[in-house]
Amino acid sequence: MNGHIIPGTPIAVDFWKKRDCPSAKFFFLTHLHGDHTVGLSSSWQYNIYCSAVTSKLLTEKYGIKDDLINVLETGSSSIIYLDDEKQEQMVVSVIDANHCPGSVMFLFEGYFGKVLYTGDFRYCDLMFVDTPLSNCSDIDILYLDNTYCAPECIFPTREEAIEKLIKLIQEHKDHRIIIGMRNLGKEDLLVQIAEITQEWISVPSSMYRTAEILGLPNVFCIEDNECKIRVVPFHTVNKSNVIGWNNYEPTLVILPSSLYCGLGCIPFEGIPNFHIVPYSDHCSYEEICTFVERVKPKFIYPVVNERQRGGIFGKLSDRSDLSCLNKYLSKEQSVKFTIPKSVKRFMSLPMNTYMRKVSRQKNKAAKYHY
Ligand SMILES: [Zn+2]
Incomplete structure (x- = not known):
């Protein structure tokens, strides 16, 4: 607390x-x-x-x-x-x-x-x-x-992190994109991704409701597997899911978080198509x-x-x-x-x-x- x-x-x-x-x-x-x-x-x-x-x-x-x-x-x-x-x-x-x-x-x-x-x-x-x-x-x-x-907690500005994230998405044109997020906090990032890539973004229903309450631009849909870009709960991004998603179809998985900065370890290091982008709200x-x-x-x-x-x-x-x-x-x-x-x-x-x-x-x- x-x-x-x-x-x-x-x-x-x-x-x-x-x-x-x-x-x-x-x-x-x-x-x-x-x-x-x-x-x-x-x-x-x-x-x-x-x-x-x-x-x-x-x-x-x-x-x-x-x-x-x-x-x-x-x-x-x-x-x-x-x-x-x-x-x-x-x-x-x-x-x-x-x-x-x-x-x-x-x-x-x-x-x-x-x-x-x-x-x-x-x-x-x-x-x-x-x-x-x-x-x-x-x-x-x-x-x-x-x-x-x-x-040791060194990470880029949010603008620099967004640039990196967009570049990653654009470099993986033939991939499905999965982004792991917690419930509240990075809505602006998603809106920017949607506007730059011109793609709808599928989000969990609770996040969709939050976007409605906040009056965000209409770029979201609820848990739609047809969307190229999907947001999933942060905790569901783990090694076996990243591998499983990629077995189904080529999938770029991104965690926009600086949570691991300064810890001297990177989770799931070496797994293909998995990236942590140090986008931070702190x-x-x-x-x-x-x-x-x-x-x-x-x-x-x-x-x-x-x-x-x-x-x-x-x-x-x-x-x-x-x-x-x-x-x-x-x-x-x-x-x-x-x-x-x-x-x-x-x-x-x-x-x-x-x-x-x-x-x-x-x-x-x-x-x-x-
Ligand atoms: Zn907070």
Whole structure:
């Protein structure tokens, strides 16, 4: 699970184990990938703050009740009261995380200082153009997507990866194309492939529904074996299937993923017609360094917890050691704070009392564009 409680606050981000932290009262969701939603189900009863796109997917795919969702528009800042007496407030700004549809970063500003929570993200210059990050020089705590935080994690830009992928497809004109993908995140890539190759793309029904919700161009069809290009679930791309597909007809199998970067091993190495193209929705190590250098936080914490790794990905646990980024941190002292009394009282309220109060007086965020 990649969620965290911001210490000394009632704020939870991508954290859904309510019983483990009863003082959490405000639940923020960065994006809808499974490792950020552990514990979130249709029986969830508390307010959720997320982007408009995530909100649509939440109701459709997770069955979350509409009236629990507070949409925070990407590119806006909102004021949220942190108690039931309206004495203490924070500002939360929402920044596009360039990771998957609906993904955002949250910048929280309040009695606790400034906390930037990236969720998963891929660095791009636009994050620093006319956003709260443009002039930020005093971030107290940065919660950082450390998925590829190791010097050996070198991979190309998404544009370069797409170019490579298209070239591969064009070099295999007489082959069927199979692409292994997870459910949400690389829809833009598929649209580009469809537009360049002028081919329909067959996808699993759940992915088709996602494309409908996202209002993507009409380039998809559902599990149609007649399509030259087919998307299959990521986990079904294994050695025996690659061989089996090729026994049936010449088939180029592609995994657009940087998952194996820096691990020193390539799965199914040497199997004909199988390629991994390092198309990534996360930052490379170099991009992580650039981002941290620009944000210059006083403290930094990893979003991805080392305890969750295992198997060949055990090596990834090193990536939660962020000491390699210390040289980019600000030397200034972090803000020291005490929790305001009204917030402390609010945090200690039993959840059912809190819910009754919220249903009487929904904590609507006052929005403005930054
Ligand atoms: Zn993600």
